[in-house]
Amino acid sequence: MKRVLMVCLGNICRSPLAEGILRSKIDTNEVLVESAGTGGWHIGELPDQRSIEVAQIHQIDISYQRCRKFTYADFENYDLIYVMDSSNLKDVLRLARNKQDEQKVHLILNEMDPNQNMDVPDPYYGGDSGFENVFQMLDEACEVISYKLK
Numbered sequence: 001m002k003r004v005l006m007v008c009l010g011n012i013c014r015s016p017l018a019e020g021i022l023r024s025k026i027d028t029n030e031v032l033v034e035s036a037g038t039g040g041w042h043i044g045e046l047p048d049q050r051s052i053e054v055a056q057i058h059q060i061d062i063s064y065q066r067c068r069k070f071t072y073a074d075f076e077n078y079d080l081i082y083v084m085d086s087s088n089l090k091d092v093l094r095l096a097r098n099k100q101d102e103q104k105v106h107l108i109l110n111e112m113d114p115n116q117n118m119d120v121p122d123p124y125y126g127g128d129s130g131f132e133n134v135f136q137m138l139d140e141a142c143e144v145i146s147y148k149l150k
């Protein structure tokens with residue numbers, strides 16, 4: 001079974017959406033998809049209500065998710081680690097123990113625009129429209145990831 005981890009800062013806005021979107025595109029018997037945050041402010045909490053709502057609009061339920069913090073042990077428990085922005089990338093790579101760990105980590109938008117190193121903008125402090133924008137970006141990236149996982 002392939003194991004994929006989606007990572008953002010808070011694990012309440014972007015990575016819960018990425019988890020839910022990718023799960024909707026793959027066979028969950030064959031691919032494990034989970035998410036975590038590099039920051040620990042919201043551990044145990046549900047995703048942000050605005051993420052729950054935008055997912056719901058697109059027929060995806062993410063309300064089962066609970067926030068947890070990324071740890072170095074995740075390098076052993078997952079094959080692919082997708083981060084949302086360059087700041088997440090730096091924070092995750094800081095915990096890598098070797099080259100093999102480092103090679104598991106990818107900027108998620110490089111899946112649709114290779115080598116462009118684009119960030120998924122953090123919608124936490126913005127309005128609701130930011131969440132739909134983030135949803136569309138992640139939907140395109142997860143479409144590509146889902147084909148790679150087949």
Ligand code: 4NP
Nearest residue numbers: 008009010011012013014124
């Ligand atoms: P996320 O957004 O990284 O997409 O989950 C954030 C959510 C909360 C915070 C930062 C980013 N925070 O500082 O509490």
